[in-house]
Amino acid sequence: xxxxxxxxxxxxxxxxxxxxxxxxxxxxxLYSDGCLPPIPWPF
Amino acid sequence: MTARPKAVLIYPPLTDPTSGYHSLSYIDSYAxxxxxxxxxxxxxxxxxxxxxxxxxGAAWLEEALxxxxxxxxxxxxxxxxxxxxxxxxxxxxxxxVREAVAVLQDPERFYQYDHYxxxxxxxxxxxxxxxxxxxxxxxxxxxxxxxxxxxxxxSVAALRDEAVLERLxxxxxxxxxxxxxxQLVAGDYDIVGLNITYQAxxxxxxxxxxxxxxxxxGVFLVAGGTEASDVWKYLRDKTQMFALFDSFDAVVVGEGxxxxxxxxxxxxxxxxxxxxxxxxxxxxxxxxxxxxxRYEPIRGLPTPDFSRLPWDKxxxxxxxxxxxxxxxxxxxxxxxxxxGLNTDGPTSPWRQDTVESIITDVTELSKFAKFVYFSVDVLxxxxxxxxxxxxxxxxxxxxxxxxIRLEKYWSDERxxxxxxxxCVAVSVGFESGNQRILDLIDKGTRPDQVRxxxxxxxxxxxxxxxxxxxxxxxxxAAEGRESIDFLLDNRxxxxxxxxxxxxLTSGAIVAREPDRFGVTNIRPLPGSDIQRVLLYxxxxxxxxxxxxxxxxxxxxxxxxARPWLSSVDTPHSFFYHDRFGVRVRDAxxxxxxxxxxxxxxxxxxxGAFVDRPDEAVVDRLNTTYQIMYGTPIPADRLLFRRPDGQxxxxxxxxxxxxxxxxxPTTLRAAHARLWMLDAAAAGKVWQTLISRxxxxxxxxxxxxxxxxxxxx
Ligand code: B12
Ligand code: SF4
Numbered sequence: 172x173x174x175x176x177x178x179x180x181x182x183x184x185x186x187x188x189x190x191x192x193x194x195x196x197x198x199x200x201l202y203s204d205g206c207l208p209p210i211p212w213p214f
Numbered sequence: 215m216t217a218r219p220k221a222v223l224i225y226p227p228l229t230d231p232t233s234g235y236h237s238l239s240y241i242d243s244y245a246x247x248x249x250x251x252x253x254x255x256x257x258x259x260x261x262x263x264x265x266x267x268x269x270x271g272a273a274w275l276e277e278a279l280x281x282x283x284x285x286x287x288x289x290x291x292x293x294x295x296x297x298x299x300x301x302x303x304x305x306x307x308x309x310x311v312r313e314a315v316a317v318l319q320d321p322e323r324f325y326q327y328d329h330y331x332x333x334x335x336x337x338x339x340x341x342x343x344x345x346x347x348x349x350x351x352x353x354x355x356x357x358x359x360x361x362x363x364x365x366x367x368x369s370v371a372a373l374r375d376e377a378v379l380e381r382l383x384x385x386x387x388x389x390x391x392x393x394x395x396x397q398l399v400a401g402d403y404d405i406v407g408l409n410i411t412y413q414a415x416x417x418x419x420x421x422x423x424x425x426x427x428x429x430x431x432g433v434f435l436v437a438g439g440t441e442a443s444d445v446w447k448y449l450r451d452k453t454q455m456f457a458l459f460d461s462f463d464a465v466v467v468g469e470g471x472x473x474x475x476x477x478x479x480x481x482x483x484x485x486x487x488x489x490x491x492x493x494x495x496x497x498x499x500x501x502x503x504x505x506x507x508r509y510e511p512i513r514g515l516p517t518p519d520f521s522r523l524p525w526d527k528x529x530x531x532x533x534x535x536x537x538x539x540x541x542x543x544x545x546x547x548x549x550x551x552x553x554g555l556n557t558d559g560p561t562s563p564w565r566q567d568t569v570e571s572i573i574t575d576v577t578e579l580s581k582f583a584k585f586v587y588f589s590v591d592v593l594x595x596x597x598x599x600x601x602x603x604x605x606x607x608x609x610x611x612x613x614x615x616x617x618i619r620l621e622k623y624w625s626d627e628r629x630x631x632x633x634x635x636x637c638v639a640v641s642v643g644f645e646s647g648n649q650r651i652l653d654l655i656d657k658g659t660r661p662d663q664v665r666x667x668x669x670x671x672x673x674x675x676x677x678x679x680x681x682x683x684x685x686x687x688x689x690x691a692a693e694g695r696e697s698i699d700f701l702l703d704n705r706x707x708x709x710x711x712x713x714x715x716x717x718l719t720s721g722a723i724v725a726r727e728p729d730r731f732g733v734t735n736i737r738p739l740p741g742s743d744i745q746r747v748l749l750y751x752x753x754x755x756x757x758x759x760x761x762x763x764x765x766x767x768x769x770x771x772x773x774x775a776r777p778w779l780s781s782v783d784t785p786h787s788f789f790y791h792d793r794f795g796v797r798v799r800d801a802x803x804x805x806x807x808x809x810x811x812x813x814x815x816x817x818x819x820x821g822a823f824v825d826r827p828d829e830a831v832v833d834r835l836n837t838t839y840q841i842m843y844g845t846p847i848p849a850d851r852l853l854f855r856r857p858d859g860q861x862x863x864x865x866x867x868x869x870x871x872x873x874x875x876x877x878p879t880t881l882r883a884a885h886a887r888l889w890m891l892d893a894a895a896a897g898k899v900w901q902t903l904i905s906r907x908x909x910x911x912x913x914x915x916x917x918x919x920x921x922x923x924x925x926x
Pocket of ligand 2: 543544546547548551553560561591592619643
């Protein structure tokens with residue numbers, strides 16, 4: 172669920188392991204619903 | 215007979231559409247208190263937006279979008295950029311944006327996040343369409359301006375190039391040519407004053423200046439505001455000022471009350487306003503002025519009168535006015551700070567009005583608007599507390615917010631008084647979670663004490679909007695992570711906010727005393743004449759920069775990164791805080807979550823699949839995607855575009871699922887068709903679709919035919 176309480180620990184992991192490489196796996200965990208994050212515009 | 219001099223004051227685009235800014239009311243109210251006639255006031259930012267979806271505006275837009283774009287006068291944007299622009303832009307939907315405006319102005323639907331989020335998406339989608347008539351990608355997130363690099367850098371040549379200005383301002387051309395200029399001509403004005411508060415208004419103001427000069431050759435044309443002052447402050451070669459403002463007679467640098475009165479007086483007398491130190495005159499007056507600016511004694515300023523702004527047009531359900539009873543900052547020591555109308559310190563000199571006149575003003579303002587925002591660098595703790603006590607004593611009914619410093623002073627009891635007196639939320643610069651960095655900044659705070667203060671605020675149900683940054687000179691990655699950790703570890707003690715990145719500006723103490731901060735080789739950005747930001751060498755923070763920017767961006771991205779139209783801590787944020795208190799994020803989450811009562815509610819697709827663009831476009835998109843997420847967009851993903859142009863790469867398995875929502879469908883009915891998914895898996899899918907707003911709840915929305923956004 173996207174409640175703040177359950178999202179927070181996930182985000183904490185994403186940031187705690189902040190090395191760019193480890194971050195990738197944390198990001199993957201965050202998006203384990205199979206749906207990737209939206210595309211940031213590189214204009 | 216018309217009272218002379220007849221003046222009109224204008225707010226040019228591009229700025230916040232949710233309320234009116236106050237600087238012009240300040241100078242006008244002051245002039246009136248000195249016996250001058252009231253000026254007319256035009257908020258061209260909000261007027262141009264409304265005109266864009268009027269029948270005439272919408273017809274123009276449709277035609278403009280159907281015509282291939284004229285060559286880029288800066289020769290900067292390539293075909294790939296245009297394809298990206300096309301990718302984010304759907305067909306213009308004027309009925310949709312009108313409906314969005316109605317929702318944003320509706321005191322009920324505004325507070326239902328489903329409605330609110332849809333309205334914001336529609337407004338952003340509309341601005342994306344307008345953007346397609348200017349430079350690709352120029353309007354982002356609705357009312358933010360992404361300028362072509364030469365313009366953003368402050369190249370005088372680019373900002374003087376009429377083709378560049380015209381192109382950037384093209385989305386507003388119909389309003390300006392068909393409405394604004396005729397209105398100014400008909401108005402028979404002696405003086406036209408333009409406010410330029412934000413950098414994003416500068417190119418539009420310069421363009422307007424040219425059109426106004428042509429239409430009204432004899433008028434006295436003057437600009438002022440924090441951005442006009444910044445141009446002066448950061449312009450390397452001050453003689454270039456009127457190369458830029460060549461259509462203008464004068465620019466007011468610094469505060470404007472007495473300068474505006476001098477301009478009114480000299481136009482009335484037929485003389486040149488050459489004695490006020492804040493008035494920079496065009497060289498043709500041969501009265502070059504390099505005097506230091508004068509700061510106004512703010513005691514005794516009249517209560518600003520906001521009645522001349524077009525309140526029925528702003529995209530808000532309530533009136534929200536800005537009020538500035540203090541100027542400068544009583545601390546005035548932070549080494550990164552280079553703020554507003556300052557000259558030789560971090561901010562301008564500290565001045566504050568008396569609590570009694572603040573009470574008089576707020577009593578007056580509260581009759582006009584429910585929300586009063588203290589639009590100041592900072593409020594002094596004892597003053598706010600005394601103000602709050604007097605509000606309670608006098609029984610003024612008002613909601614308010616302010617920027618404050620995180621002082622120890624704020625005990626539970628004192629915060630409680632603020633809240634009872636109508637304080638809804640505060641904005642605070644916590645800056646860093648690391649003591650060494652806080653000391654280098656000279657912030658005068660400690661993380662444990664900051665935690666205590668925000669705990670007291672939160673207990674009192676005052677929302678805390680947190681701002682900080684990483685990358686201060688000599689900050690290591692470990693120190694930067696302490697700031698991120700501080701925010702995440704205390705996630706329940708602040709509502710919205712996030713972390714930016716340190717940028718060096720020339721007025722900051724860091725730039726004046728670089729040795730203290732390990733900073734060397736300070737230099738301007740190549741190509742910039744208005745040198746707002748400086749480059750420098752400092753290996754430690756530089757080494758940590760890439761990691762910090764990704765970590766900060768990732769850590770604060772979902773799901774509340776940009777919940778509001780415009781930025782954090784603008785009016786919408788305060789309205790929501792007022793309604794929902796410090797639990798405000800729950801009010802958002804409630805609608806971004808698959809709920810039990812959703813089973814029998816209809817949902818419909820919120821957007822459409824778009825064709826995968828050329829590989830060159832995907833490659834370009836991958837540049838930022840790779841940096842942010844460490845992976846390119848997988849080749850087999852389908853791209854789904856929301857109405858706000860946000861594109862989400864989806865696995866193919868989502869295609870049949872989303873297909874179900876082409877027509878309004880309940881989750882129960884959809885699940886019956888997806889019999890192969892067990893309840894848990896279906897729940898997860900619904901959660902994804904709802905939290906990312908790939909589908910939206912239907913029945914609560916007004917009856918409009920569902921557009922056929924059928925994926926191919
Ligand atoms: C309070 C404040 C906010 C508040 C409220 C802002 C608002 N009302 O919209 C909040 C927190 C929302 C905010 C947000 C932002 N802000 Co702000 N904000 C300020 C602050 C601290 C005070 C502004 C103020 O109210 N001053 C009091 C009024 C009465 O003074 P004034 O506007 O300067 O007007 C006087 C003179 O300029 C002059 N004048 C003005 N117009 C004219 C016209 C004529 C014809 C004449 C003669 C004179 C004249 O006379 C007036 C009376 O003395 C200033 C810093 C500062 N001290 O100036 C930054 C400042 C304006 N903000 C700034 C920025 C960058 C932002 C954001 C873009 C930050 C972000 N990245 O999100 C956002 C944008 C929000 C938006 N509207 O879209 C910058 C703008 C710099 C620039 N050149 O672009 C400033 C200058 C801070 C800085 N970095 O130096 N901000
Ligand atoms: S950062 Fe804030 S507290 Fe520090 S000097 Fe600037 S305005 Fe004052």
